[in-house]
Structures are given as structure tokens and as C-alpha cells.
Amino acid sequence: MEKISATTAFFALSQETRLDIFRLLVQSGELGRTAGEIAQTLDVRQNTLSNNLAVLLKAGLVARAREGRNIRYTANTETIRDLLSFLLEGCCQSRPDLCHPLIERSAKLTEAPMAQETYNVLFLCTGNSARSLMAEAIMNREGLGKFRAVSAGSMPSENGPHPYAVELLENLNHDTSGTRTKSWAEFAGAEAPKLDFVFTVCDKAAAEVCPVWPGQPMSAHWGVPDPVATSGNEAEKRLAFAQTYGMMRNRISAFTSLPLETLDKFSLQKQLDEIGQIKDLGTDL
Structure with missing residues (x-):
């Protein structure tokens, strides 16, 4: 990832509403959300949502696809993966104590999510x-x-x-x-x-x-x-x-x-x- 792309992504995520939108789409996985669903969940006005989605789209953090009369939005996880790689480049060679908590947290995402009786x-x-x-x-x-x-x-x-x-x-x-x-x-x-x-x-x-x-x-x-x-x-x-x-x-x-x-x-x-x-x-x- 180039520095300018990283800067654009950081700017897009620096605003609270855009960060909430992106996190919601990450949680939604491949299914994603329509604009109406995002607005309902986050209690955001449609015009505000449209403006913030445009910023996320321009940064490559969000993708969209038409579904009938609606447009479905999904998180572009490849961009955030590239952004993390850009940030951590060379980290462990010089400061492994900084990288370990990040690696440990990422590993939890691939653990078995549940092992309970009910x-x-x-x-x-x-x-x-x-x-x-x-x-x-x-x-x-x-x-x-x-x-x-x-x-x-x-x-x-x-x-x-x-x-x-x-x-x-x-x-x-x-x-x-x-x-x-x-x-x-x-x-x-x-x-x-x-x-x-x-x-x-x-x-x-x-x-x-x-x-x-x-x-x-x-x-x-x-x-x-x-x-x-x-x-x-x-x-x-x-x-x-x-x-x-x-x-x-x-x-x-x-x-x-x-x-x-x-x-x-x-x-x-x-x-x-x-x-x-x-x-x-x-x-x-």
C-alpha cells in the first residue's frame, strides 16, 4: 500500500460515524447491509449516511453492488489488511514487544468461537x-x-x-x-x-x-x-x-x-x- 492510500484510509476512518459504518459492515461479513439497514442500526440520517459512505468508497474501504432497487454495501477487508500490513512493516524486527499484542488479538479471531453447553x-x-x-x-x-x-x-x-x-x-x-x-x-x-x-x-x-x-x-x-x-x-x-x-x-x-x-x-x-x-x-x- 502506498503512503497516500494509507492516508486516505486513515482520514476516512477518523470520523466517528464513518468508523461505526465500517465496523458494522465488517461485522456483517459477505452479506453486508443496505443503506436503509445501516441508517436504521446506527440511527443516522440518509443524507449524512450517503456523504460518509462516499468517503469510505473513495478510500476503498467499502464496496457496493446493486440488489434490485437497493444498493448493498460490504466492507473491503483487503484494504484494511493492506493498511495493517503497511503499519506493521518492520515492526517485529525492531520491537517485537509492540507486535505481540496485535498478533495475539488477531489470533483470537481464528479460534473456535464457542465451546459451551447451550x-x-x-x-x-x-x-x-x-x-x-x-x-x-x-x-x-x-x-x-x-x-x-x-x-x-x-x-x-x-x-x-x-x-x-x-x-x-x-x-x-x-x-x-x-x-x-x-x-x-x-x-x-x-x-x-x-x-x-x-x-x-x-x-x-x-x-x-x-x-x-x-x-x-x-x-x-x-x-x-x-x-x-x-x-x-x-x-x-x-x-x-x-x-x-x-x-x-x-x-x-x-x-x-x-x-x-x-x-x-x-x-x-x-x-x-x-x-x-x-x-x-x-x-x-
């Missing part, structure tokens, strides 16, 4: 009336006690759980006694359980606004079509709920089979993103 999982969607509720029920059964699942919505349905979702879960012998719609605020406070994984299950392909969870849990987007929005007769609507259940069950089965104790964070994130691409509906219910 993992807390949150499923998020908009209304929390069908998809996320079904995912919660599936995970609590498929997880066999290793995973504890909850679900919530950014705008939980005032009408409560959709009756087709509850009926389907009951027919498949899931316990629905505690099934209810909930706001994600319940799991964001200091008293809430520490979350290990957060999965959004809304459908971005349908231009649906998907909630974005801030913070440190590992996260991925597992979007599925909203069965509540299905038009047609009663049989067609019930089929949509069954298909959503089948798709989510396949993804959760793939997730619970992962060797979490042996995967480093980068490998695990890649696996989580790939699971979100599974479209197979599986066997008949």
Missing part, C-alpha cells in the same frame, strides 16, 4: 406472527437442549400469532402453550439473556423491511417468503405455511449439525450465510 438463539422478523415463531419452535425441538430459541419482531403483530401457524405447529406436536408475539426490545435490555446467534427470517427479495440486530452475536439472514402475505384459497394459504416450515426446518437441521466447537469465526460465518441459501422444502410434513 447456545441462545433469536429469530427476528417484522411481525413475529408466523415465520420466526415457527423457527423458534423448530429450534427448541431440533436443538435437543443444546439450543434455546426465542423469537421477536421489530413491529410485532397486534393480532398475535397467526392461527394457521399455531395450528400447523400443534398438528406437528410442537408445544404452543407459550407461543406469543413479542417485541425485540424484550431481548435488548441488560436483563435479557446473552445471545449467541441472531437470524433474520424476513424476505428481502420481496422488498420487505428486515430488522437489523446490533451488537456482537453471530448473525445471518435466513429469509423466507411470508406465508401470511400469501393470496389464494384456504388450501393454498395453508400450503404456504407448510412450505415455510419445511424450508426453515431444513436450515435449522443444517445449523444444529455444525461442529461449533471446532469452527473458527470466519468459517462459521461462511456456513451460516450458506445455510441461509438453502431453498429445499424437504420431505413431506
Whole structure:
């Protein structure tokens, strides 16, 4: 990396909002974020966000790609890697005591992220009336006690759980006694359980606004079509709920089979993103 490129990158990251944007995109991995998601998470106005994204793009710290009507932004980690290499060039030859803490911190990123008896999982969607509720029920059964699942919505349905979702879960012998719609605020406070994984299950392909969870849990987007929005007769609507259940069950089965104790964070994130691409509906219910 040339000195002028390093100077440009440092200038881009010297402002607090731009630094927050870049760190959020780094945490988001290959999935990245749309401008709307970034603005929602960081509580930044669109015009302010646009100006700061332009600076990050010019510095090569951020990449963008069009996705329908939206533009998706991702962190250009190669640039930050080059920047770190530029900074540390010759460091260990003269001052190994300075380099060791940096190397030690970098090594932690490739350690197995979790080796614990149970993992807390949150499923998020908009209304929390069908998809996320079904995912919660599936995970609590498929997880066999290793995973504890909850679900919530950014705008939980005032009408409560959709009756087709509850009926389907009951027919498949899931316990629905505690099934209810909930706001994600319940799991964001200091008293809430520490979350290990957060999965959004809304459908971005349908231009649906998907909630974005801030913070440190590992996260991925597992979007599925909203069965509540299905038009047609009663049989067609019930089929949509069954298909959503089948798709989510396949993804959760793939997730619970992962060797979490042996995967480093980068490998695990890649696996989580790939699971979100599974479209197979599986066997008949």
C-alpha cells in the first residue's frame, strides 16, 4: 500500500460515524447491509449516511453492488489488511514487544468461537406472527437442549400469532402453550439473556423491511417468503405455511449439525450465510 492510500484510509476512518459504518459492515461479513439497514442500526440520517459512505468508497474501504432497487454495501477487508500490513512493516524486527499484542488479538479471531453447553438463539422478523415463531419452535425441538430459541419482531403483530401457524405447529406436536408475539426490545435490555446467534427470517427479495440486530452475536439472514402475505384459497394459504416450515426446518437441521466447537469465526460465518441459501422444502410434513 502506498503512503497516500494509507492516508486516505486513515482520514476516512477518523470520523466517528464513518468508523461505526465500517465496523458494522465488517461485522456483517459477505452479506453486508443496505443503506436503509445501516441508517436504521446506527440511527443516522440518509443524507449524512450517503456523504460518509462516499468517503469510505473513495478510500476503498467499502464496496457496493446493486440488489434490485437497493444498493448493498460490504466492507473491503483487503484494504484494511493492506493498511495493517503497511503499519506493521518492520515492526517485529525492531520491537517485537509492540507486535505481540496485535498478533495475539488477531489470533483470537481464528479460534473456535464457542465451546459451551447451550447456545441462545433469536429469530427476528417484522411481525413475529408466523415465520420466526415457527423457527423458534423448530429450534427448541431440533436443538435437543443444546439450543434455546426465542423469537421477536421489530413491529410485532397486534393480532398475535397467526392461527394457521399455531395450528400447523400443534398438528406437528410442537408445544404452543407459550407461543406469543413479542417485541425485540424484550431481548435488548441488560436483563435479557446473552445471545449467541441472531437470524433474520424476513424476505428481502420481496422488498420487505428486515430488522437489523446490533451488537456482537453471530448473525445471518435466513429469509423466507411470508406465508401470511400469501393470496389464494384456504388450501393454498395453508400450503404456504407448510412450505415455510419445511424450508426453515431444513436450515435449522443444517445449523444444529455444525461442529461449533471446532469452527473458527470466519468459517462459521461462511456456513451460516450458506445455510441461509438453502431453498429445499424437504420431505413431506
